[in-house]
Amino acid sequence: MKEPTETNNGGALPSLPPQALLERLKDYGQEDVFALWDELSPGERELLVKDIESLDLPRLNRIIRCSLRSQGLPVAAIEPVPENTVSTVEERTIEEKERWWKMGLKAISNGKLAVVLLSGGQGTRLGSSDPKGCFNIGLPSGKSLFQLQAERILCVQRLAAQASSEGSGSSVLIHCYIMTSRFTDDSTRIFFENHKYFGLEADQVTFFQQGTIPCISKDGRFIMETPFRVAKAPDGNGGVYSALKYSKLLEDMASRGIKYVDCYGVDNALVRVADPVFLGYFIDKGVAAAAKVVRKAYPQEKVGVFVRQGKGGPLIVVEYSELDQSLASAINQQTGRLRFCWSNVCLHMFSLDFLNQVANGLEKDSIYHLAEKRIPSIHGGTMGLKLEQFIFDAFPYAPSTALFEVPREEEFAPVKNANGSNYDTPESARLLVLRLHSRWVVAAGGFLTHSVPLYATGVEVSPTCSYAGENLEAICRGRTFHAPCEITF
DSSP: OOOOOOOOGGGOOOSSOOHHHHHHHHHTTOGGGGTTGGGSOHHHHHHHHHHHHTSOHHHHHHHHHHHHHHTTOOOOOEEOOOGGGEEOTTTOOHHHHHHHHHHHHHHHHTTOEEEEEEOOOBOGGGTOSSBGGGOBOOOTTOOBHHHHHHHHHHHHHHHHHHHSTTOTTSOOOOEEEEEEOTTTHHHHHHHHHHTGGGGSOGGGEEEEEOOEEEOBOTTSOBOEEETTEEOEEEOOGGGHHHHHHHTTHHHHHHHTTOOEEEEEESOBTTOOTTOHHHHHHHHHHTOSEEEEEEEOSSTTOSOOEEEEESTTOOEEEEOGGGSOHHHHHOBOTTTOSBSSOEEEEEEEEEEHHHHHHHHHHHHHHOOOEEEEEEEOOTTSOEEEEEEEOOGGGGGGGOSOEEEEEOOHHHHOOBOOSOBTBSSSOHHHHHHHHHHHHHHHHHHTTOEEEESSOGGGOOEEEOTTTOSSSOSOHHHHTTOEEEESEEEOO
16 A cells, blocks of 8 residues: 655655655665655655655565575485486377377367467677567578567467368467566567567467566665666566466466466577477376476586476476586486486476466565676665576476477577677577578478588578478478578468
8 A cells, every 4th residue: 555645835745755654664674765865856756755655565575585584595405307207309209299289289279378478688688679589680581589489379370270170261369478578568569569460460469567676785675776766677587477467467368268378488599389299298298387308418508407306306497507516417327318407498388277376386485586786776886686586486386397308409599699609699599490491391302502501501481381390392392492591482
């Protein structure tokens, strides 16, 4: 409940901070936010009061206390993921994949699947202030990440409609929920509007914002960005759970008859959005949560890995920085793989029931990860703490989790760093796409010519033609394509 603010002549705020608000701040040890009150203009005082009144102080106090207290606590011993919880590439049969594909398409045609796109980040490391999804990685088509992903959804919708008992005349829609941040919300909405939603229906796309949370000093006090504004930062991609809850979108999903939610990060040029095989596997296993994983390339690779927390405990993700070097290098003598080899690549499937459980559990436990960063402040820059939750924070709450291995060269082309960096650049992602699509074309009976070495080029298959290499024979058989080019209808 907001306290009323007294005003004097002309409606200006009084010379003292509102007493009731000051008392509430004292209850939580945050009264220092008014330290420079006497130096503020009436307009600035009004901005400061509004900023403080917008904060849920009891909730923030609980988060800060719980998160600081959890630091340095002993963590449970970890064990490798049990082999029977992972569907590996070599163990899967063609019959299984076809069965899962059909199961997934059936659930999609029945309106049971929604997609949640995590798109709160800017392309700062790519040298752009635009949302990452607007980025063009340099494919022959010039398509942005957003467009590639939207067109894959359109392709799955078409495949599901064709596979349904009503035949190709029926209409199938996969509802898309796109999480932005305060930094990317306006520009993301405008980008979609300007591009006519890349062929999606405007009303099948819902935008929602992740939360922000004040930055704090090591003793838990708010850092002031300006004398009249608290420094805040986005609450991490794990903020999706509370954002879905508080924006009532979990209820919206239920009202649409949605049962399964495909959740992924925007910065993967090869992401198979709404993958029918993964969905069919998820339904077949009857689990609450699932993740696509790739094999860790080498022990020191900077990726989080799935582990089991304690004997018989849940599957969780441990960041590479938290995994002891001897454990990171340990080999499973039976399989020849690293003991801790299953990398988390932010490709997740959840049941809607489980998302409700996670949103409530994370809120109750109130433990956030603390990242020490330089925070813009009234002192120019202050070393402080940003509080974040991560998408994988959901997994400890899962009564059952299954992992689904995918070949990284087919489904994982991260776009994180500017060209010229050593890894995860637009250029490396572009080449992964072109190489995969070139293999599809050759497998479908097509031929490639090229004036530069083939390892440095290739062809791009539009998602309007094929989702995962299927149905290309009619377009490619006996035809020659000069790389680089886009193959489309």
